[in-house]
Amino acid sequence: MKHPFQNIEATSTHLFATVKNSLQVFSLNDGILVGEWLDTVDSQQNLVKQHQAKFEQLQKQEDIKSSSEEPETKRAESNSKTKIPKFPTPGPGAPPIYNYIRCLELTSDEKYLIGTTDSDKSIIIFELDFNSANCLKLVKRQVFPKRPCSISVADNNTTAVVGDKFGDVYKIPIDCEPPIDEKLLKPILGHVSMLTDVLVGENEGRQYILTSDRDEHIKVSHYPQTFVVKHWLFGHDEFISSMIFPSFDKTLLVTGGGDDSIYLWDWIHNKALASFNLRSLVEAYLNESHYPPERFRTETSVKEICVVKIVSSGRKIFVLLENVTCVLYFTINEDLTFSIDKVLDVPHPLVDLTISENQLIGASDSENILTFINIDPFEVVHNEISSKIAVLNPCDVSSRDDFYPLYAMNNLRKRSEH
Amino acid sequence: MAEPDTKAQKEQQLEADSKRKTYRERKEVIRKNAKELDLPRKRYYRQRAHSNPFSDHRLDYPKYPESMDWGKFYPAYHDKETNQMTQDVEIADIGCGYGGLLLGLTKEFPDKLLLGMEIRVQVSQYVEDRIIALREKHKKQKVNYQNIAVIRGNAMKFLPNFFKKGQLSKMFFCFPDPHFKQRKHKARIITNTLLSEYAYALREGGIIYTITDVEDLHKWMVEHLEDHPLFERLDKEWEAQDKCVEIMYNATEEGQKVARNKGSKWVACYKRLPTPTI
Numbered sequence: 001m002k003h004p005f006q007n008i009e010a011t012s013t014h015l016f017a018t019v020k021n022s023l024q025v026f027s028l029n030d031g032i033l034v035g036e037w038l039d040t041v042d043s044q045q046n047l048v049k050q051h052q053a054k055f056e057q058l059q060k061q062e063d064i065k066s067s068s069e070e071p072e073t074k075r076a077e078s079n080s081k082t083k084i085p086k087f088p089t090p091g092p093g094a095p096p097i098y099n100y101i102r103c104l105e106l107t108s109d110e111k112y113l114i115g116t117t118d119s120d121k122s123i124i125i126f127e128l129d130f131n132s133a134n135c136l137k138l139v140k141r142q143v144f145p146k147r148p149c150s151i152s153v154a155d156n157n158t159t160a161v162v163g164d165k166f167g168d169v170y171k172i173p174i175d176c177e178p179p180i181d182e183k184l185l186k187p188i189l190g191h192v193s194m195l196t197d198v199l200v201g202e203n204e205g206r207q208y209i210l211t212s213d214r215d216e217h218i219k220v221s222h223y224p225q226t227f228v229v230k231h232w233l234f235g236h237d238e239f240i241s242s243m244i245f246p247s248f249d250k251t252l253l254v255t256g257g258g259d260d261s262i263y264l265w266d267w268i269h270n271k272a273l274a275s276f277n278l279r280s281l282v283e284a285y286l287n288e289s290h291y292p293p294e295r296f297r298t299e300t301s302v303k304e305i306c307v308v309k310i311v312s313s314g315r316k317i318f319v320l321l322e323n324v325t326c327v328l329y330f331t332i333n334e335d336l337t338f339s340i341d342k343v344l345d346v347p348h349p350l351v352d353l354t355i356s357e358n359q360l361i362g363a364s365d366s367e368n369i370l371t372f373i374n375i376d377p378f379e380v381v382h383n384e385i386s387s388k389i390a391v392l393n394p395c396d397v398s399s400r401d402d403f404y405p406l407y408a409m410n411n412l413r414k415r416s417e418h
Numbered sequence: 419m420a421e422p423d424t425k426a427q428k429e430q431q432l433e434a435d436s437k438r439k440t441y442r443e444r445k446e447v448i449r450k451n452a453k454e455l456d457l458p459r460k461r462y463y464r465q466r467a468h469s470n471p472f473s474d475h476r477l478d479y480p481k482y483p484e485s486m487d488w489g490k491f492y493p494a495y496h497d498k499e500t501n502q503m504t505q506d507v508e509i510a511d512i513g514c515g516y517g518g519l520l521l522g523l524t525k526e527f528p529d530k531l532l533l534g535m536e537i538r539v540q541v542s543q544y545v546e547d548r549i550i551a552l553r554e555k556h557k558k559q560k561v562n563y564q565n566i567a568v569i570r571g572n573a574m575k576f577l578p579n580f581f582k583k584g585q586l587s588k589m590f591f592c593f594p595d596p597h598f599k600q601r602k603h604k605a606r607i608i609t610n611t612l613l614s615e616y617a618y619a620l621r622e623g624g625i626i627y628t629i630t631d632v633e634d635l636h637k638w639m640v641e642h643l644e645d646h647p648l649f650e651r652l653d654k655e656w657e658a659q660d661k662c663v664e665i666m667y668n669a670t671e672e673g674q675k676v677a678r679n680k681g682s683k684w685v686a687c688y689k690r691l692p693t694p695t696i
Contacts, residue, residue, distance in 0.1 A: 166604065168611060190611030192471060192574040192604075206696060215575055216481075221614070222696050227647050229618040232578045234482035416474035 003395035003403055005363035005370070009104040009113070010356035014130075015370075016113060017363065018101040019395045020404060023115060025135050026392070028356060031385030033392050035135035037126070041119040043099045047088060054085050098404050102149055107157040112174055114160050116148040123148050123162055125174055142172050142179040154200040154207055154223060161188075161209060161223075163195035169211060169226075188226040191217060196257070196412065197243045203251055203268050210253070210267065212240035214412050218255065220267055231270045235263055239412040246312040246332055254317055254332075256307030258413050262319060262330075264338060276330065276338040278305055278321070285324040289407070296415045306410045309353045311360065313375060316341075318360060320353040323407040327353065327360070329378050342378050346371050351406050365406060369393060438462045442540070445547050457555075458547035460516065465540040468595055471574045471605050475537070479576040486580060491567035492531055507531040507581070510619075511590040512573045512607060515671055517545035519592055520566045521552075522669030526661055528561065530587075533580075534568040542570035574607060577615055584621035588662065591639075593672035596632040608639040610646060617648040617690055624690040625652070629666050629683055631676040636684035649688040657685060 007018040014034070015026045025035035042048075090097075101124075102116045113126045113136070125140040146166035153174070154161050160172045168187035172180075193213035200223065201208045207223040208230065218233040218240060238258030246252050253267040264274040282305060290303035306322040317338070319328040327350070329342045350362035350371060359381070362371040369390040372383040397403065441462040469475075480486035488503045489496030495504045509527060511519050514534025523532055536542040545568040552563040571580070594607045603609075608628065616626060626649065628639050643649045657663045663685060667673060676683055 168604075187611050189614060190609070192572075192612070217578070219578075225647075225694070225696050227610075227614045227617065228693055228696065229614050231583065232482075234579070237481070414474040416476050 001367065001397060001399070002369060002390055002393045003397050004351050004365045004406060005393070006100060006351055006404065006406065007102070007104050008352050008354045008361060008363045008370075009106055010354045010361055011106065011110050012357045014135075015354075015356070015361060015389075016104055016106075017389075017393075018104065018115070019393060021099045021101065021117070021119065022394050023101055023104075023136065024392065024394070026385070026389050028385070031388035031392075034130060035128075036394075037124075037134075037136045037138065038394075039099065039101065039117050039119055039124075041117065043097050043119040045120050051085065051087055058085070100404055102147075103151060105151040105153065105160075107153050107174065109157050112157070114151050114153070114174070116151065116162075118147060121145070121147045121164075122179075123151065123160060123172065125160065127176075139176045140172075140174075140179060143182045144170065144185065145182050150195055150198040152198045152200045152209075154209075161198055161200055163198040163211060165194050167191040167193050167195055167213065169195070169198060169209065171224075188224075189219075189221050191215070191219065193217065194412070196239060196241050199243050199245065199253075201245060201250060201253075201267065208267075210243060212243055212255065212257075214239040214414070216240065218243070218265075218267075220270075233265050233267060233270060233272070235265075235272045235275070239414075241307055241409055241412065242310045244310045244312050244317075246315065246317060248314045248332075252332070252336070254310055254312065256310055256319060258304070258306050258410065260305055262307065262310070262317075262338070264332065264336060266336075274337045276340070278307075278319070278328065281328060281340060281343050282321055282324055282326065285321075285326050287323070289323055290410075292413075292415070304410055304413065306413075308351075308409055311353055311355045313355055313358075316375065318353065318355075320350055320362070322409050323349050325349055327362070327373065344373065344378055344380065346373070346380055349407075438464070442543070445543070449543075449547060449550060457551045458544055460544060463540045463544035465538045469537045471537065471572055471607075475572065477571055477576070479571055479579045481579070483578075483580060483582045483585070491533075491569070492564065494562075494564035495531060505531060506585055507533045508586060509533070509588045509590075510535065510573075510581070510586055511592065512577075513537070513591065513594055514545060514568060515541060515593070517548055517566075517568060518670040518672075518674070519590060519666060520545070520549075520568070521563075522665040523662065524563055524566045525561050526665065528565065530565065532566045534566070535571050535573045536568060537570065537572050539570055542568050574612060577619055581619040583618055584624075586619045587621055587624045589616060589620060589624070589626050590662075590666060591626065591628045592666055592670050593630055593676075594628075594635070596630070596635045598634075603638075606635070606638065608642050610642050613642060613646045613649065617646070617693075620690040622690055622692045625662075626688045626690070627662060627666055628686045628688075629670075629673070631672075631681045631683055633682070633684060636686065640686050643686065643688045648691050648693065650691050652687045652689055657687060660687070663687065 003019050005017040005019050009016040017024050021039040023037045099119045105114045115124045122141050122143040127137045127139050146164040148162045148164045150163040152161045163169045168190040191213045193215040197212045199210040209221045209223045212218045216236045220230040222228045240257040243255045251268050253265040256262040260279045261275040261277045286303040292301050308322045309320040311318045315332045317330040327344045330338045348364045348366035352363040358375050360373040364371045370386040372381050374381045508530045509532040511534045514536050520534045556562045597605045630636050
């Protein structure tokens with residue numbers, strides 16, 4: 001069987017899809033593979049590098065010691081027998097390290113595609129050239145001190161703004177120059193919490209960075225003067241997972257996460273304009289997997305809702321929740337409230353959702369690999385390229401047990417006992 | 419805490435543990451009734467010196483600053499009729515420890531509200547009990563300790579939940595956890611990225627006070643504050659005439675401990691510059 005795509009992104013003509021450590025580009029016209037890239041860096045590489053550095057440092061110390069002409073006392077002797085450090089191997093209880101491409105972001109001019117790799121904690125920048133046999137040309141691989149997990153683009157598509165799992169945000173030029181030594185990178189802003197999304201917004205010629213985290217915070221900072229915090233958007237009760245500017249008005253912001261509601265904000269004037277509670281809409285779609293993990297479950301535990309992705313087209317907002325077989329379709333009304341238009345059943349849960357002109361494309365957790373949804377009228381449609389693309393998916397597995405975790409967003413929920 | 423190795427030690431340990439526990443449980447009841455004349459005894463509130471600022475402690479924090487119920491902490495400054503505070507907290511002691519600085523400052527700023535924030539549960543409870551006892555004891559006196567309070571919280575994560583933009587005029591960072599290891603440096607309380615959040619809570623002209631007995635940490639704090647466009651160092655002359663510096667130098671428990679051990683103390687104070695027009 002095929003491993004579902006974990007991340008998809010689309011232009012009007014092409015689909016970018018990742019599965020484990022591979023990235024593929026398909027033409028949406030005919031389902032032909034026009035580009036691919038495989039991350040060949042071993043996830044142990046960082047460890048090996050660190051280990052080597054440590055070893056070299058010890059060697060150097062040793063050299064200094066042996067070159068000094070001090071008479072060897074007993075103590076110096078025992079010191080000079082420096083232990084060769086052991087190569088760290090994870091213990092039996094250590095969480096598994098997955099090597100996958102965590103997120104994808106296209107520049108608005110569609111000239112560059114930016115992704116993140118878990119293997120060496122880097123971002124990868126591809127120049128897109130559809131005249132070439134492989135449209136993906138890797139122009140930069142920038143390693144970060146901590147695992148990057150969110151990307152946005154600033155300065156007219158010349159700067160990538162990257163948020164990491166440790167809460168820091170960095171900026172990196174989008175060009176072909178060699179990468180900067182990761183030790184010299186300095187964060188431009190940060191949270192003391194895992195970042196979940198980063199967005200670059202613009203208003204009246206000024207740029208801003210919006211960052212969301214696991215601790216219910218959405219911070220709005222000026223850019224490039226990131227040392228000036230504009231304000232926080234308070235309202236969420238749980239982690240935030242997805243933020244989007246609706247395409248008809250970029251002074252608005254729609255956010256969702258681990259709480260039952262999605263929110264609409266005037267992010268420039270720090271106003272919560274509207275919220276919409278999703279629970280009654282999706283209650284019927286929730287299953288056993290939505291309960292908290294066993295060890296946190298009590299008799300009063302309720303099934304947990306988690307927004308995975310929000311996609312917009314004009315006033316239309318599409319919301320994907322974790323591990324459910326539906327897509328929610330909302331409209332932002334003239335009076336800046338939400339109204340629900342339709343809860344659309346899809347045949348299988350979707351792992352990710354993206355938009356390509358007048359259709360939505362979902363990464364389906366099934367043999368079909370992709371689900372196509374027409375926007376007007378809002379319905380699932382058959383598209384024969386889905387079966388073509390399924391064949392081209394390079395990741396064959398023998399059973400679901402070999403899948404990477406597909407529904408891990410809910411793990412961001414805080415469950416502290418003390 | 420070291421593992422007790424003999425049976426007798428183990429028993430002793432258990433006994434001490436339960437003694438502490440019963441003492442604290444009794445205090446818990448008293449705390450709820452908010453009446454106590456005895457000052458709490460520190461030895462029943464021992465806790466290890468470190469707390470991981472990244473972990474998800476079970477913390478109480480308001481959803482946003484306006485939703486904070488300050489009346490609970492400063493009943494004398496709470497107008498019951500309007501359910502409003504008569505004034506806002508203006509001075510924050512981040513990582514207040516056993517509360518020595520708060521007690522030192524309360525007389526100096528009788529007309530301002532001071533708040534201590536401490537992440538360690540038992541330490542913050544000690545300060546709370548201490549304030550309850552002092553308030554009760556000094557009820558009819560001029561210095562009645564009504565303007566100081568303590569909150570258990572993680573200031574590195576949730577400072578913006580408590581304070582509005584420009585609400586604070588002074589922030590104290592006294593003897594913070596040095597986090598010596600390089601990979602722990604992000605856990606330090608003064609970092610470039612956190613300074614932007616402190617600058618948000620501080621008004622223009624507001625002051626950040628730092629003091630430490632670890633020279634490396636002092637250098638680190640100075641380096642990061644120097645680097646930040648919204649802060650400017652105050653010189654030695656200013657330090658010499660500032661009352662808070664003197665109190666910070668002498669009043670904190672940690673400061674006194676360093677003095678007893680004849681250690682050095684390093685001070686650095688920075689002024690919040692006006693936000694440039696963008």
